[in-house]
Amino acid sequence: MTGRFRSCLDGFEKIGLALSLVALALALSYTGVLNRWDLLFYDWNLGHQSRVPAEDIVIVAIDEQSLRELGRWPWSRRVHADLVRTLTAAGAKAVALDIVFAEPDATDPEADRDLAAALADNGRVVLPVLNEQVRLNGQLIETLPIPALAEAAAGLGHVDVELDPDGIARGVHLKAGLGKPHWSTLALALLEIGEPASGQRLTGQRAPPMIPSSLYAWQRDYHLLISFAGPPGHFRRVSYVDALRGGVAPSTFRDQWVLVGITTDGLGAMLPTPVSGHGLMPGVEFNANVLDAMRRGLNIQPLSQHWCLLLTGALVLLPLLWYAAFPSRWTLPLAGLGLLLTLVVSFALMYGAHRWFPPTAALLAQGLSCPLWSWRRLQQSARALFAEKERSQVTLHSIGDAVISTDRQGVIEYLNPTAESMLGCTLETARGQPLGAVFRLDGDPDNRSPLDLVALCLERNQLLRLPENGVLVNREGREYAVRASAAPIHDQRGQTQGVVVAFSDITEARQMTERMAYQATHDALTQLPNRYLFQDRLNRAIAHARRANQSMAVLFVDLDHFKKVNDSLGHTAGDVLLRAAAERLLGCGRREDTIARLGGDEFVIVLENLNQEERATTLARRILDALAPPFQIEGHECFITASIGISVFPRDGEDVETLLKNADVAMYQAKEKGRDLVQFYGWDMHVRALERLKLEQDLRHALERRELELHYQPQMELHQGRIIGVEALLRWRHPQRGLISPMEFVPMAEETGLIETIGEWVLRTACEQARAWRCEGLPPLRMAVNLSPRQFLRPGMVNLIGRILRETEMEPGHLDLEITEGLLMKDVEGSIVTLRTLKAMGVRLSIDDFGTGYSSLSYLKRFPIDQLKIDKSFVDDVNNNQDDTAITLAVISLAHNMRLKVIAEGVENQAQLVFLQNNLCDEVQGFYLSRPVPPGRIIELLRGTLPSAALQDPNSRRTIG
Structure with a gap:
């Protein structure tokens, strides 16, 4: 009876495990939790296939060569009109101009009419439609070409691309629009013009029915995954300027599908795709891939959800049936066979039927099935072992301190998980070894070893604590700041049986203290020493130079024209410039030199062991040379120089304040002489400084x-x-x-x-x-x-200017x-607000x-x-x-x-x-x-x-x- 009950229980457990795994796989597939892994698998699969693109598709690229020869973008629409006429004369089958013409040409209104005439004469040109949000959280609008061009074009197509959650463009919606999906995608609109019969039957994954609240939302329908022909540059390209000026034979475009668009970074849409690697694919080539795949019927349609669930459940259930039918030694090979079958099914559907089946939910459930099935046989013994050990170890496992127990000789008998983590070894490897074999203690003023700690604890027979600056170093060399204690273990008779050593990891607390100390002594922007640390180091350098009877120098570096950069590009750009300048300064000095930032655009350098003043001059010249190349800040080339003042100990001062002040005076003298100069301090500069102060006082009374x-x-x-x-x-x-x-x-x-x-x-x-x-x-x-x-x-x-104009009766104009x-x-x-107010007053x-x-x-x-x-x-x-x-x-x-x-x-x-x-x-x-x-x-x-x-x-x- 008991055997029959156990057999029934075993059968129920098998059924329960099978149902659980199938349910898990179905839940993962339905919720899309593993969607990211499915996308990676799809990208890997797609990246290993490439084909020769259609020979009758040509991209006319607005590239660097065209921009150099035709001038800054945007070009006059007369240029585009000339290109359309060239393509018309060449006999192009259909043309897609992937260029936005949402506003009239303000500088040349006739250019719009010229382009409209060229479009009408061709009769096979498609223009793009955009969806835009005019303001933050504002309503979406459809951005169409200006009416004259929209009427002249043979068709309009949307260029909307929905990125997947990982930011990759893998698919396209054949239909989209505001309120309802009434616009064909640009490639489909081109196909409808060139081959009307090919664009009549739409395929793809349908969108759910539109709800009333979404009438003013951008709607998409007929979703397809694109079968890319290859990485960017796979399609035949012709430079815009060559096509315009006859650089290629007219036969190049005869009976060709022509797509015109921007391929230069920074001007047009550039999309990350599964086949573009770390680069981006121009939007015009993206549309060329869509057109090529549609004409060949190669676009991939995602499998409907109910088919995905059905196939996933079947693939997960099949290996479980194998496990039940074959001996246990076949479990692992059968699990591998199930995984391989799932991959084969996904590949076959993708390449044979152009259907995408995401396999990761099935793969995960299959991967779990083998260990879970094997786990059943060990479950009974593991449960008993766990129950026995849990009573004695649950407390030690729940605390955050590392606990080690030893015998009287300091040989390890037990480690809790925290101790295993800190010591870098498991209980099995550490058991039977002396404490000193798995770690050592640094920072103990008495230089005691772990065994000494055990011996001292046994000798005193009481709790023993170590100083808080102790450092535990494990066998891997990893260090932990710890607070350590040791206590004797007594049996029922009070006899000492061993020692329990406990460590509290205070590494994070100590690191926090060190970070706070670092932040207090270093500049937050450049990470250079700040004024307080600089003064401390300068004091030490002065004391060392005085003891060694040596000279030393203080170099005061002030960046010229920094305020101009700050005013023009803003404080954020100024901060970037300061960090870059600090890096160049660090590259000029020696490891032992102190390079600090006092604040603003002022830096100071302490040059010790100065045998000759030429060394200070050499360093200063090196700094000027290092700052000479332009800085690239937010797309701008910024040029700065520096004015450097130098004071020398003990000639120009014997304390921090005097040396720094005199170096500052010398620096201002360098600025007055024209900037980008090096100036040593001289006594006459003090007089000039006083004269400057007197001049400032006179200016206050001028x-x-x-x-x-x-x-x-x-x-x-x-x-x-x-x-x-x-x-x-x-x-x-x-x-x-x-x-x-x-x-x-x-x-x-x-x-x-x-x-x-x-x-x-x-x-x-x-x-x-x-x-x-x-x-x-x-x-x-x-x-x-x-x-x-x-x-x-x-x-x-503004009020002041208005008052002066009224009081002086002056016309604002x-x-x-x-x-x-x-x-x-x-x-x-x-x-802008201030200028508009002044302009409203009538001021020029x-x-x-x-x-x-x-x-x-x-x-x-x-x-x-x-x-x-x-x-x-x-x-x-x-x-x-x-x-x-x-x-x-x-x-x-x-x-x-x-x-x-x-x-x-x-x-x-x-x-x-x-x-x-x-x-x-x-x-x-x-x-x-x-x-x-x-x-x-x-x-x-x-x-x-x-x-x-x-x-x-x-x-x-x-x-x-």
Whole structure:
């Protein structure tokens, strides 16, 4: 009876195991938990097949060669019209233009009509349809070609590609659209035009029925997996420019399916596919693969879910039936046979029937079946063994400390799992070995071994604790910071039987402490020592140099032009630049040199054991050479230099503060001499530093002492040769030093914050002068005033300008505010709001020094400006330097295309003036017209009593504005 019961129980267990495995496989298949593994298997399978693509499919590639020869993208639509006509003349079977024409050509409206005519003449051209979201969380819209092109095209096709969860494009939906899937994919639309009969019957996995709430959602239907012909570049390609200019024979396109699209990175859609490896496949080639597979009937259709479940269940159940029918020694081979069968079925369906069956759920269940089936036979004995051991070990297994028990001689008898993990060995390998054979203790001040610990515990017969700075080192050399203790084990009679050693792993706590100490002494951005660690190391270096009677040097490194990068590209780009500069500095020094960051763009280096000062010079020169190559920051080439000041111990100071201060003074001297220089400290620099401090103090009183004044430089309109405005330029007439250059005191005003007060004075004075000229009967002149960065970013700046205009009764249209492009890029969105407010007041806005910053032209169209100002650096050699000529012409063309005025500053000779006149520059200013002069001389200049080379030039006409 008992045997029969056990037999029935065994049968029920087999049935239960079989049902459980089948249920597991069905659940995994239904929920798609293993979808990622199925995709990897699919990719591996697809990657091992390749075929020759259809010979009648040609890709016309918008590639690097075409961009070089035809110019910057986007091109005029006349170019595309010419290509369509070329393909029409060549007899192309059908053409897909995978190019978005969602907006009219603003620069050449006739180009749209030209392209529409070419499309209509061809009659077999398909254009793309996009789905876009106009704003975050906004409603999706369908982006169609402009009406003229949509009507002229033979058909429209969507280019929507749904990526799988791992970001790979494996399939395509033959139909998609907003509200309902009414657009064919681009390849299907092309096929419907070229071979109408081929596109009538749709295959693919159908989407679930549409629900009312999804009427405004993007709907997809008829999903297919693409049978890619091969990796990117597999299809025949012709460069766009070669096709356009006759670089290939017309027969190349006769009776061909032609797909035109972008293959250059960064301009068009690039998709990751199973066959593109670590690269990307251009969207036009993706569509070529879809077209090729559709025409050949090779696209793969996912197996419907009920067939997947049925096949998965059968494949899992079959090996279980084999296990029951054959002896146990056949279990493993039969399991392998079941796995192989599943792979064969998946391969056969994919290549024979073009159906995709995901096999991983069945493979996983089959893989589990063999050990689970074998496990049944050992279950009874394992259960008994587990019950016996659990009572004695459950407590030790549940704690996080490592526990080791030994006998009286220190031989290991037991390890809990935590101890096994820490010691890097199992209980089986450690049992019978002495403690010292599996680990050692470092950091014990008494240098005791593990056996000494056992012996001491037995000797004292009490709990023994080790210092908390102990380190356990196992046989693999892995170290753990531990808190250790040892306690004797007593039997019922109180006799000592052995010792229990316990270790608490405090590695993470100690590492956290070390990280906090590191963060307190190192710069978070560059990971270099910070000011506190630098001062400590410099103190030690000074003490060592004093004891050894040696010299040492402190190099103070300040990055030139860093603020320009920060203002133009933003603080994030500035941080990237600082990290890159720090890496280059580290590459210049020796391992023992201290290279620290004090803050901002300032670095300092301690050079010890200095036998000759030339070593400091050599290191400084190495730093300048290392910083010379451009930095690649967010797609921009940034050039920076450094000014380096050097102080030497003990000549220039014998303490930290003095050495650092004198190196700083020397660094500023290097900046004053032109930057990108190395300067040793000298006693005369201290005097110059005091003079600079005195000059700063004088500047603070310059306004109240009425030492500041404005000079005005005329601006001439070139078409009629008349003066239409002036630029207000600040001058400081110092009572002792005379006229001081703005290059000397304006940066000082920026640093001290005085520029805000001075800037307000300049604006008010310039407006009052304009009113004074009107009162004297002069015609209205445009007054150009520069806004400093601090002035522009100052809260309330717009209200201040409005108040000054009202108080001085100046027309807003006669005030021209000049702002540098780098300043606008510091906060693009905030700058746009400010500029629009000023524009609403009627004030003219100009971008000063255009072309010298790092701004993106994509932002330029968003700024409500009136004028671009060409920087003097481009005008100087405009007749001799090809680069300056090209930049100047480009700025003029850009301004005119954007309906902006353009003015060139720094015109100093007739050749420059003639060049600018001949190339339609609107306005000029410079010494050739007039130097900046006091207000009274402007009146003389306008009335013809002040000589001016430009105004007296017989080749130019003069009109008093």
